[in-house]
Amino acid sequence: MGMLHEKLGLPKGHYYLHVAVLAGLPASLVSDLASELERSPAQIAEWITVSPGSAVMSIQAGEVFCRLIETLDALLELHEGDLGGTLRWLTTPNVVLSNEAPVELLVTEFGTRAVRQAIRAIEYGLPV
Numbered sequence: 001m002g003m004l005h006e007k008l009g010l011p012k013g014h015y016y017l018h019v020a021v022l023a024g025l026p027a028s029l030v031s032d033l034a035s036e037l038e039r040s041p042a043q044i045a046e047w048i049t050v051s052p053g054s055a056v057m058s059i060q061a062g063e064v065f066c067r068l069i070e071t072l073d074a075l076l077e078l079h080e081g082d083l084g085g086t087l088r089w090l091t092t093p094n095v096v097l098s099n100e101a102p103v104e105l106l107v108t109e110f111g112t113r114a115v116r117q118a119i120r121a122i123e124y125g126l127p128v
Helices: 003-007 014-023 028-037 041-048 059-078 083-091 109-123
Strands: none
Touching: 003 028, 003 059, 014 059, 028 041, 028 059, 041 059, 059 083, 059 109
């Protein structure tokens, strides 16, 4: 598990994360992540489509939140901890992703796979 995953205190292991998402991740994680990323909670809430004022995330919002954390951790590793570079890549339209910002694709599993594929291509020096 990556740096943000641990800092936010998310359960370790996919099964336990699955159980936590089904139970409803605390919406306070949005503010915690916003603080870590030096962004506004409203920006994070928009990325994961969480309803304002909710105490817990819906299953869908929880899944997107977890995908975001996994993607951020992979990008932070790729960018050697450079938060600015990580956020730029995540929020900038990408030619490989049909000129969509990677963060916008995290709402579906297939979009997330496309983002991960682009990250792996960068990691291994493949054309992107």
